[in-house]
Amino acid sequence: MNKSAQKLDVTPLVDESYCAAATQAIRCEATRLLTEGTVAAVIGYQAGRRKGTAMPTIVSSPEKAAELIFSSACVNNLALYLTKAKKEVRGKGRLAIVAKGCDMRALAGLIAESQVKRDELVIIGVACAGVYASGADRAAPLTNATIARKCRECVVHLPEGADLLAGSLPQQPMLTPLESQELARLEALTPAGRWAFWKEHFSRCVRCMACRQVCPFCYCEQCLCDRNRPQALESTPRPAGNMAWHIVRAMHLAGRCAGCAECERVCPMDIPLNLLNRKMAKELKELYGYEAGLQPQEKGPLAEYKDTDDQSFIK
Amino acid sequence: MPKTITEHNLRLLIDSLLKDRFRVVGPRLAGAMALYEPLAKGEELVLDQLPRRSAKEVFFPVCENILSFERTEAGLQVTDVDLSAMSETVLVGVRPCDAAAVPVLDEVFSWDYKDEFFLERRRKTTIIGMACTKSDDACFCSAVGLSPGETKGSDLFLTPLLGGGYGCQVLTDKGQQLLARYPKLFVDTVDARLAPLAGGTGDRLDLKRIKAWLDDNFESPLWNDIAERCAGCGACAFLCPACHCFDINDEGTTELGHRRKHWDACGFGKFTNHASGHNPRDLQNKRYRNRIMHKFKYYDDKFGQTLCTGCGRCIRHCPVGIDIAAILREIESRSQ
Amino acid sequence: MHHSKKHAFEPKIVAFVCTWCTYAGADLAGTSRLQYPANVRVLKFPCTGRIDPVFILRAFQKGADGVLVSGCHPGDCHYMAGNLHARRRFAAFRTLIEFVGVDLDRLEFSWVSAAEGGKWVEVVTELTNRILTMGPLEEFKALEAEECWSGKLDTPELQEAYNNI
Ligand code: SF4
Ligand code: SF4
Ligand code: SF4
Ligand code: SF4
Ligand code: SF4
Numbered sequence: 001m002n003k004s005a006q007k008l009d010v011t012p013l014v015d016e017s018y019c020a021a022a023t024q025a026i027r028c029e030a031t032r033l034l035t036e037g038t039v040a041a042v043i044g045y046q047a048g049r050r051k052g053t054a055m056p057t058i059v060s061s062p063e064k065a066a067e068l069i070f071s072s073a074c075v076n077n078l079a080l081y082l083t084k085a086k087k088e089v090r091g092k093g094r095l096a097i098v099a100k101g102c103d104m105r106a107l108a109g110l111i112a113e114s115q116v117k118r119d120e121l122v123i124i125g126v127a128c129a130g131v132y133a134s135g136a137d138r139a140a141p142l143t144n145a146t147i148a149r150k151c152r153e154c155v156v157h158l159p160e161g162a163d164l165l166a167g168s169l170p171q172q173p174m175l176t177p178l179e180s181q182e183l184a185r186l187e188a189l190t191p192a193g194r195w196a197f198w199k200e201h202f203s204r205c206v207r208c209m210a211c212r213q214v215c216p217f218c219y220c221e222q223c224l225c226d227r228n229r230p231q232a233l234e235s236t237p238r239p240a241g242n243m244a245w246h247i248v249r250a251m252h253l254a255g256r257c258a259g260c261a262e263c264e265r266v267c268p269m270d271i272p273l274n275l276l277n278r279k280m281a282k283e284l285k286e287l288y289g290y291e292a293g294l295q296p297q298e299k300g301p302l303a304e305y306k307d308t309d310d311q312s313f314i315k
Numbered sequence: 316m317p318k319t320i321t322e323h324n325l326r327l328l329i330d331s332l333l334k335d336r337f338r339v340v341g342p343r344l345a346g347a348m349a350l351y352e353p354l355a356k357g358e359e360l361v362l363d364q365l366p367r368r369s370a371k372e373v374f375f376p377v378c379e380n381i382l383s384f385e386r387t388e389a390g391l392q393v394t395d396v397d398l399s400a401m402s403e404t405v406l407v408g409v410r411p412c413d414a415a416a417v418p419v420l421d422e423v424f425s426w427d428y429k430d431e432f433f434l435e436r437r438r439k440t441t442i443i444g445m446a447c448t449k450s451d452d453a454c455f456c457s458a459v460g461l462s463p464g465e466t467k468g469s470d471l472f473l474t475p476l477l478g479g480g481y482g483c484q485v486l487t488d489k490g491q492q493l494l495a496r497y498p499k500l501f502v503d504t505v506d507a508r509l510a511p512l513a514g515g516t517g518d519r520l521d522l523k524r525i526k527a528w529l530d531d532n533f534e535s536p537l538w539n540d541i542a543e544r545c546a547g548c549g550a551c552a553f554l555c556p557a558c559h560c561f562d563i564n565d566e567g568t569t570e571l572g573h574r575r576k577h578w579d580a581c582g583f584g585k586f587t588n589h590a591s592g593h594n595p596r597d598l599q600n601k602r603y604r605n606r607i608m609h610k611f612k613y614y615d616d617k618f619g620q621t622l623c624t625g626c627g628r629c630i631r632h633c634p635v636g637i638d639i640a641a642i643l644r645e646i647e648s649r650s651q
Numbered sequence: 652m653h654h655s656k657k658h659a660f661e662p663k664i665v666a667f668v669c670t671w672c673t674y675a676g677a678d679l680a681g682t683s684r685l686q687y688p689a690n691v692r693v694l695k696f697p698c699t700g701r702i703d704p705v706f707i708l709r710a711f712q713k714g715a716d717g718v719l720v721s722g723c724h725p726g727d728c729h730y731m732a733g734n735l736h737a738r739r740r741f742a743a744f745r746t747l748i749e750f751v752g753v754d755l756d757r758l759e760f761s762w763v764s765a766a767e768g769g770k771w772v773e774v775v776t777e778l779t780n781r782i783l784t785m786g787p788l789e790e791f792k793a794l795e796a797e798e799c800w801s802g803k804l805d806t807p808e809l810q811e812a813y814n815n816i
Contacts (some may be wrong), residue, residue, distance in 0.1 A: 048636045051450045055636025056544045076635060080546065088543060088598050169439050179655055182574070186750070195752025195790055203799065206343065206368070206377055208549035208579065214634045223365050224705070226585055227792065233712075236378045236577045239797040241566075244708055247751060251704055254743050266634035268367060268550050276750070283746040288739070302743060305735035313745060314738065315761035315774055338805075353800055376801035400804040 027288030052138025052228025102224030106294025125162025324355030369556030414468035416556035444469030453627030458517030528650035535581030549580035675765035700733025
C-alpha cells in the first residue's frame, strides 16, 4: 500500500504444506459429501489460469472435487452464493460451503437474518492465515507486503461454528494494523479534511456496483439505489450521486457487515470502503456492545433497542 | 530518415499543446493506479502503467448531460448541449489495445443513429498511441489479432527506441498536422533501433471458429459452467475499451433537471428488466452469455469486427476471477 | 445587490417530524401565537421510525442548510417503539455522516410532545441561529454541480492549467 511507510518484511507467511493440508481436507470432505449424497453441490475454490489466482467454483460431482483448492489466492467470500441474489445456486438443493473465518461471520449473519438455514448447510471451515491484497503481486508469496489489510488485524483465523476445520494455522507474526491506523488518522482530521478525502475517492466511483454485487448482505431484490420512480438517490456516476450512494451503502450495512472487506477488494477504483464499514462496526460496538457475526444473534443492533440506549444527542 | 522524439520533448509537447489551448488527456496517477485524465503539465504523464480504465471515456464519458430542462413562466424550456464548446483534445500515451477500440466504437456510434456527442469528441481528438514494452499474464492482444505494436486507431504512433526516446509513425492527416505544428520537438535520428516489444501476449485465437461455435450454441451447458459464479456487476464492462452500453436518466425535479447518459452493463440484472417485470435474461449465465455473444458474434455479424482488443482489464478486475481469454480458448477447443 | 453575506443568508431548514407529537407540538406553538423563525419547512411523517436517514441526506443534497428530526418522547410513541428504533438508527447515521465530513452542528434531533409548543420554538430558534452563524452548507451544493472530467465540455481547471503554463 504505502511503500514509504516502512520496509516491509518479505518472509513468506505460509508455506506449501499449509495450503496442501487445507486443500487435501477440503477435497476429502467434498468427495465424501458428494458421494454420500449429503449435499447437491460444494461451493469452493478452484485454481485460475493465471499464476497465483483462484476463483469460486460450484462442484456437483465427486470427480470434480479434485479441482477444489485452498491457497492465499482464495480471496472470495463464498457466502454470496447462498443469498437470494443467487437463486440458481440455492436451487440446487443442500449445499456445502468452504468458509474462512471472515466468511464464517457472514454466514452467521445470513443465518441470523433468516436467509440461510444452518441445518441445511454443511460448513467446511478453513484455518486461514490470510489472503492476498487486491493488486498484490501474485508471483510473490504471501508476505507482509502482499497480505490483505483486513488480514493484518484478523481475529477470526479459526472459524467458529463450522462443521469441520480444514488445515491448521501456521505461526502468526504480529503485523502492523494499517487499517486501524488509517481509521485513526481519518478520525483525527477535521470534518472538512474527511470530506475532501472521501470526495476524492467517491468521485472516481463509476457505479459498477461490484461492491454491492459481492456483498453477502446486499441481497435485496430491489436495491434502493437502483430505483428511479421515485429516485431515492441519483443513480448516475457523478460526484453527487456517488456520495449519496456510499452513505446509503454504509448505512444499510451498519450492524450487519461481517468485515470480509470484499467490497473494498473488488472496487476497481481502489476506494477504501472497508474504512466505512470498520467505522460503523466500531461505533456500534461502543454504543450497543454488538459485533456482527461473532455469535449468531437473533437481531442486529439496528433491528432492536433498549430503553437505556444513549440519547445524549437528542434534545 | 524516421522522425523521433525524446521523452523530454514528449513532455514538452504536452506543455506546448496546453499553451496552445488544447486539452491533453493521458495516463496520470490517481492514488496507486493510473487513469486517463486531463494533464495539467507534461511531467504528469505516466509511461509505465496501463491505466485502470480504458481511454473510451474521452469519447464516451462515464456520465454526461445531454440536455437540461427548466419550467419557467413561459413553459418548459429545454436547452441542448452546445457541442461546439467541446475542447480540441490530444489523447497521448494510449495503449494499442485502447486505441484499437476507438475505430470499433466508431461503427456503433455512427450506424443508424449518429451520436453527435461521441462523434464531435472524436472529430476533435488526435490520438497518440504508444507501443507496449511490458505486458502481464492477463494481456492477450496478439490472441485477438492485434499486437503490442498495433497502430490501429492512432493518428500518430510512438515506439520506444533502444537508446531512449520514441520513433514516430504518422498514420493520418491529424497526426501529420500535429507533427507539423511542433517541428522542433521531433528530430531525425540515425539510431532508430526499436526496443523489444512486450512478449507473451497470447497465441492467435481463431476468431472465425469461435464465432462459428457461438452461431450454434446459444443454448449450451458451458454458459452455466463458466458464468454461474458471475456476480453480475459492471466491472468488466466499465473497464473495457470496447463495451459501449449506456442508460439515460432524467435527474432533478419536475421544475429543473438534466437528462444524463451514463455507462450501463449487460451484467446487471436490471439491464433487460422489462416494465412488465418480465426479464428475458433472468439468470446470470444468460447475462454473461450476452457479453460473449455480443463481443464475438453479434458485433461481427453487424460490423465485421469483434468487441475485444485483449486488454485484459476484465480478467484482472473480475471480482470472481472470470477469465475471458481462458473462455475463448475453451470455446475454440470445442469448435472442431 | 451586495448586501453583507450574513444579512442576505436565510437558512433553509427542513424538519422531519412525527404527526402524533412534534407536529401537534408545532401546531400548538402556532395556535398559541408563539413566534419562531420562518426558516423551517415541516414535513410530517406517521412516526420517527418512518424517517429513513436517506431523507436527511436528500434534504442536504437538495439545498437544506440544516435538518431537524423530531418525534415523541420515549414511551409516548403511538406505535410503541418506533422512536426507540429510530434513536439507534439516527445515532448510527450521525456517526456515519460525521465520518464522511458533515458538520454535526447542522443536524439536530429532539423529542417534542404535543404539549411542548414552547420547546418546539426553542429547538427551532436555536438551530436557526446556529445555522445562521455557520452560514450556508456549501459542500453538497458544490458536489451537485460537479461532473466527472470526461462529462465536461470545457473546464475551469483546464483554463487554469492553460493560464499557468
Ligand atoms: S480476515 Fe482473517 S479469516 Fe478473513 S481472509 Fe483474512 S486472515 Fe483469513
Ligand atoms: S466497486 Fe468501487 S467503483 Fe464500483 S460502485 Fe463500488 S465503489 Fe464504485
Ligand atoms: S459491506 Fe463489505 S465488508 Fe461488509 S459484509 Fe459486505 S462485502 Fe463484506
Ligand atoms: S473484453 Fe476484456 S480483454 Fe477484451 S477489450 Fe474488453 S476488457 Fe479488454
Ligand atoms: S464477469 Fe466478473 S466483472 Fe463481469 S459482471 Fe461477472 S463478476 Fe462482474
